[in-house]
Amino acid sequence: MATVELDNIRKRFGSEEVIGGVSLSVADGEFIVIVGPSGCGKSTLLRMVAGLETITEGELRIGGQRANDREPMDRDIAMVFQNYALYPHMSVAQNMGYGLRIKGLPKAEIDAKVAEAARLLQLDALLDRRPRDLSGGQRQRVAMGRAIVREPSVFLFDEPLSNLDAKLRVQMRLEIRELQRKLGVTALYVTHDQVEAMTMADRMIVMNAGIAEQIGTPMEVYERPATRFAAQFIGSPAMNVLPAEAREDGLHLGAATLPNPGALRGPVLLGLRPEHLNPDPQGPIEMQVMLAEPLGANTLLHGRLASGAAFTASLPGVHRADAERTTLRLSIAGENLHLFDPDTGRRLN
Amino acid sequence: MSTSSGMVERHGAGLWLTHVGMIAGVLVIFFPIWLAFVASTVTQPEIVRPPMPLWPGDRLVENYTAALFSGVNVPVAVMLMNSLVMAMGIAVGKIIISLLSAFAIVYFRFPGRNLFFWLIFLTLMLPVEVRILPTYEVIAGFGMLNSYSGLIFPLIASATATFLFRQFYMTVPDELAEAARVDGARPMRFFRDILLPMSRTNIAALFVILFIYGWNQYLWPLLITTDPSMNTIVMGIKQMFPSGDDVADWPVIMATSILAMIPPVLVVISMQKLFIRGLVDSEK
Numbered sequence: 089m090a091t092v093e094l095d096n097i098r099k100r101f102g103s104e105e106v107i108g109g110v111s112l113s114v115a116d117g118e119f120i121v122i123v124g125p126s127g128c129g130k131s132t133l134l135r136m137v138a139g140l141e142t143i144t145e146g147e148l149r150i151g152g153q154r155a156n157d158r159e160p161m162d163r164d165i166a167m168v169f170q171n172y173a174l175y176p177h178m179s180v181a182q183n184m185g186y187g188l189r190i191k192g193l194p195k196a197e198i199d200a201k202v203a204e205a206a207r208l209l210q211l212d213a214l215l216d217r218r219p220r221d222l223s224g225g226q227r228q229r230v231a232m233g234r235a236i237v238r239e240p241s242v243f244l245f246d247e248p249l250s251n252l253d254a255k256l257r258v259q260m261r262l263e264i265r266e267l268q269r270k271l272g273v274t275a276l277y278v279t280h281d282q283v284e285a286m287t288m289a290d291r292m293i294v295m296n297a298g299i300a301e302q303i304g305t306p307m308e309v310y311e312r313p314a315t316r317f318a319a320q321f322i323g324s325p326a327m328n329v330l331p332a333e334a335r336e337d338g339l340h341l342g343a344a345t346l347p348n349p350g351a352l353r354g355p356v357l358l359g360l361r362p363e364h365l366n367p368d369p370q371g372p373i374e375m376q377v378m379l380a381e382p383l384g385a386n387t388l389l390h391g392r393l394a395s396g397a398a399f400t401a402s403l404p405g406v407h408r409a410d411a412e413r414t415t416l417r418l419s420i421a422g423e424n425l426h427l428f429d430p431d432t433g434r435r436l437n
Numbered sequence: 438m439s440t441s442s443g444m445v446e447r448h449g450a451g452l453w454l455t456h457v458g459m460i461a462g463v464l465v466i467f468f469p470i471w472l473a474f475v476a477s478t479v480t481q482p483e484i485v486r487p488p489m490p491l492w493p494g495d496r497l498v499e500n501y502t503a504a505l506f507s508g509v510n511v512p513v514a515v516m517l518m519n520s521l522v523m524a525m526g527i528a529v530g531k532i533i534i535s536l537l538s539a540f541a542i543v544y545f546r547f548p549g550r551n552l553f554f555w556l557i558f559l560t561l562m563l564p565v566e567v568r569i570l571p572t573y574e575v576i577a578g579f580g581m582l583n584s585y586s587g588l589i590f591p592l593i594a595s596a597t598a599t600f601l602f603r604q605f606y607m608t609v610p611d612e613l614a615e616a617a618r619v620d621g622a623r624p625m626r627f628f629r630d631i632l633l634p635m636s637r638t639n640i641a642a643l644f645v646i647l648f649i650y651g652w653n654q655y656l657w658p659l660l661i662t663t664d665p666s667m668n669t670i671v672m673g674i675k676q677m678f679p680s681g682d683d684v685a686d687w688p689v690i691m692a693t694s695i696l697a698m699i700p701p702v703l704v705v706i707s708m709q710k711l712f713i714r715g716l717v718d719s720e721k
C-alpha cells in the first residue's frame with residue numbers, strides 16, 4: 089500500500105517525445121485508469137512506473153521515495169500483462185509462486201500464500217494445470233493471482249481485459265475492482281475502452297499524444313470535460329462538436345439560437361452529448377434523420393443539420409424505421425452545453 | 438489429428454506401388470550394411486575368396502570379441518570410449534555455448550551486438566577443413582595434441598546452433614522476460630528458470646544432430662591423435678587398414694564398422710520423439 093507520484097514525467101525515444109510531461113498524485117488505495125486511443129503513450133507511462141522503460145525526465149515516487157532508478161523488483165509493484173505472460177512450462181501454482189521462490193521464501197510459506205490467492209480467485213481446482221490447458225478468463229485470473237501473492241503496494245494493469253470476449257470482460261471488470269477494494273492496493277490500470285474507464289476508475293487520466301488531457305473522476309470528466317478531445321473520447325456515442333458563434337443574444341448554431349451560458353463572444357466549438365437531446369416540436373435544433381439504430385432501451389438517430397454537419401441524437405425508447413428520412417426538432421438544457429476554444433480545444437465555460 | 442486433411446491418401450494399386458518403391462529403396466540402402474555385417478561373422482579366407490558370402494557365418498562371437506578387446510592397433514572398446522567422450526563433449530559444449538551466445542545476442546543491448554551476430558554467422562562459411570592449419574597450430578601450441586580437450590574445443594563453437602536458438606528466443610514474447618523481471622528474476626535466473634525449460638525440445642533435436650556430427654568427425658582426430666590410445670573409432674577404422682604387404686583382417690575391421698554404427702543409432706532411436714517434436718512444434 090503506497091502513494092504514487094508522477095512529477096512532470098517525460099519520455100523521449102531519440103528526438104521523438106512520446107510522453108510530454110505528465111504529473112499525477114495517486115492516493116493510497118486509489119484506482120486510477122489511464123485511458124486513451126492506441127499510440128497515445130498510456131502503456132509507455134505505465135511501463136515507466138513499472139520500471140520496464142527508463143524515465144527520460146521528471147521524478148517518480150512510490151511510497152514517497154524516488155523510484156526512477158530502481159529495478160522493477162525493488163519497486164514493490166506487480167504487473168498484469170495484456171497477453172498474461174504466464175510461464176508456459178510451469179503449472180498454475182508455480183506461475184503464481186515464482187516471484188516468492190526468487191525472494192527465497194520457504195516452500196511451505198509459498199504454498200500457503202498461493203493457496204490463499206487461489207481460493208480468492210477460485211483457482212483451487214486448477215493449481216496443477218499448465219497455462220495452455222486454461223481458458224482466457226482462467227489465464228487472466230492466474231495472472232491476477234501472480235500479482236496478488238507478492239502482496240505489492242501497487243498493482244499495474246496493462247489492458248488486461250482486451251483479449252477476452254465481451255461477456256467475460258464485464259465479469260472480470262467487476263472482479264478486478266472488487267478484489268482491489270478488498271485488498272486496498274493502489275492500482276494503475278491502462279485501457280483504451282472508455283466503458284472500463286468509466287466503471288472502474290476512482291479517477292481517470294485521459295491521454296492524447298503523450299499529454300494528459302484531463303485528470304478527474306469519471307463523472308467530472310463526463311460532465312465537465314476539460315478539452316474537446318476528452319469530451320469526444322469519453323461518452324458513447326461520442327459528443328457532437330460543432331462550430332458556433334457566441335453573441336450577446338445567444339449561441340448561433342446555423343439557424344438555431346441557444347442560450348449563451350457565459351459572457352463569451354466570438355467563434356466557439358459547441359459540444360452536445362447525444363443523450364442530452366430531447367425531442368421538442370418547438371426545439372431550436374432541426375435535424376434530418378438518415379439512419380435509426382434501435383438499441384432497445386434507447387435509439388441512436390444519425391443524420392445531418394441544416395448546415396450539413398453530421399449529428400447524432402440518442403433518444404429514450406424505440407423510434408422505428410419510420411423515423412428515417414424525417415425531420416426532427418430537438419432541444420437541450422442550458423447546463424448541458426459544452427463550449428471549447430476552436431484553436432486550443434480547451435473548455436471555455 | 439488423424440482427421441486433418443492435407444495428407445494425400447492412396448488406395449489400391451497406388452498404395453502397393455508406393456510401398457514396393459519404398460521397400461526397394463530400403464533394400465538398396467541396407468544392402469552394404471548387411472554385407473558388412475555378414476563379413477563380420479565369417480573368417481578371413483571366406484571373405485577374400487569370391488564369391489563373397491551373403492549369409493552370416495558362425496564366427497560372430499569370436500570376431501567381435503577380438504575387435505572389442507584386442508583390435509588391430511588398439512582395442513575397439515578404447516576407441517568407442519574416445520569417440521563417446523568426443524561426441525558428447527562436442528554436442529553438450531556446442532549446446533551450452535550457443536544457448537548462452539544466443540541469449541546474449543537476443544536479450545542484451547551492447548555495443549556491436551549485430552556485428553558479433555554477423556561474425557558468428559560468418560563462421561558458418563568456414564568449416565573445419567578450411568581453417569584446419571591455423572587451428573592445428575594453436576592446439577599444438579597449447580600442448581593439446583593427443584588429448585580430449587584437443588579433440589573437443591576446436592569444434593565446440595557453432596553458428597548453426599546459435600542461429601537456431603536466436604530464432605527461437607525471438608519468438609518468445611517480450612512480456613515473458615518483463616514478467617520475470619517484475620517477479621525479481623535477474624537475467625541468468627530468467628535464462629535458467631524460463632528460457633532453458635522452454636528450449637527443451639530444441640535442445641534435444643540439436644543434441645541428436647550434434648552428437649552424430651561429433652561422432653562422425655574424421656579429419657580432425659586423424660590430425661591431432663598420433664597415440665593409438667587416443668584414436669576415435671571413425672578414424673580408427675581407417676588406421677586398421679594395413680600398410681604395405683600386411684594382410685587386412687577384414688572380419689575384425691567389419692565388426693568394428695558395425696560397432697561404430699551402434700551408438701549414433703541408439704541416440705537417434707532413444708531421442709526420436711523429442712527430436713521430432715523439436716523440429717515440428719515450437720512449444721509456446
